[in-house]
Amino acid sequence: MPTHILFDFFGTLVDYDARRTAQGFPRTHAELVGLGAGVSYAEFLAGWDRAFAGFDLGSAAGDHEFSMTQVGTAYLAEVLGRRPAAGEVDAFIRLYLAEWSAGVTYPDGVVPLVRSLSRVYRLAVVTNTHQPDLVPGHLAAMGILDAMDAVVTSVEVGRRKPHPAIYAAAVERLGIEPGAAVFVGDTYTADFAGPERFGMTAYLIDPSGRADVPADRRLRSVHDLPEAMRRP
CATH class of the missing domain: 1.10.150 (DNA polymerase; domain 1)
Known part of the structure; x- marks a missing residue:
C-alpha cells in the first residue's frame, strides 16, 4: 500500500507550452x-x-x-x-x-484534487527545472505549496529525470523506500520508465495511448489517479 505520491509538475499539475520562446518577451x-x-x-x-x-x-x-x-x-x-x-x-x-x-496555466480541479489526496497520502513534487524557486512559486500561487512535503528540483540535485539521483534525493528527503511511493507524470522516460526502474509504481498521463504502458497505469489526466490507485 503506497503512502506517498510524487508528482511531476509541468504537464501534470499545470499546463504550459514547452517552447522556450512561445510567449511574448x-x-x-x-x-x-x-x-x-x-x-x-x-x-x-x-x-x-x-x-x-x-x-x-x-x-x-x-x-x-x-x-x-x-x-x-x-x-x-x-x-x-x-x-x-x-x-x-x-x-x-x-x-x-x-x-x-504567463503561459503557465492552472487547470480547473487540480487544487481540490491535491487537497483531497493530501488527506490520505504524503505528497511531493519531483520536477526538471533550471530555476530552483520557479516551481515552488507556482505551487504557492496555486495555494498548494503547503500540501507538499517536499519539492525536489533537478537544478538543486544536479541531475534531471530520468537519472536515478533525482528519485533518490526525493525518497531520502521523505524518509521512505522507493516502494512506498507512486509517481505520476506525463513524460514516458522521465515519469514512467525512470521511476519504475528505481522501484516505484508509476502512472503515465497518456490520453492518446501512445506509450507502451499497462492499461491500468495509463491516465487521461491527473484526475484519474485516485480511481487508478484504488484498483487491485
Whole structure:
C-alpha cells in the first residue's frame, strides 16, 4: 500500500507550452537592449534558443542539469561582448521567467484534487527545472505549496529525470523506500520508465495511448489517479 505520491509538475499539475520562446518577451528584450545589446527581438529569440540548445546538448549524455544563471550568463556574455555582472544576469532571468510564466496555466480541479489526496497520502513534487524557486512559486500561487512535503528540483540535485539521483534525493528527503511511493507524470522516460526502474509504481498521463504502458497505469489526466490507485 503506497503512502506517498510524487508528482511531476509541468504537464501534470499545470499546463504550459514547452517552447522556450512561445510567449511574448518585450520586457526581457527591452532589458537586454538597455544593457547595451544591439540585437533585434527576433535575434534575441533565436539566440536564446541556441544558447539553451547548446547547454541541452552538453547535458544530455549524463542527464546533468544546468541553471538559468549559467545559460543567462553565457548568453549575455555573447551578446554584450563582456562578462555580465551577477545583478544583470539575475534581472534578465527574472524578467524572462516572469514573462514565460504567463503561459503557465492552472487547470480547473487540480487544487481540490491535491487537497483531497493530501488527506490520505504524503505528497511531493519531483520536477526538471533550471530555476530552483520557479516551481515552488507556482505551487504557492496555486495555494498548494503547503500540501507538499517536499519539492525536489533537478537544478538543486544536479541531475534531471530520468537519472536515478533525482528519485533518490526525493525518497531520502521523505524518509521512505522507493516502494512506498507512486509517481505520476506525463513524460514516458522521465515519469514512467525512470521511476519504475528505481522501484516505484508509476502512472503515465497518456490520453492518446501512445506509450507502451499497462492499461491500468495509463491516465487521461491527473484526475484519474485516485480511481487508478484504488484498483487491485
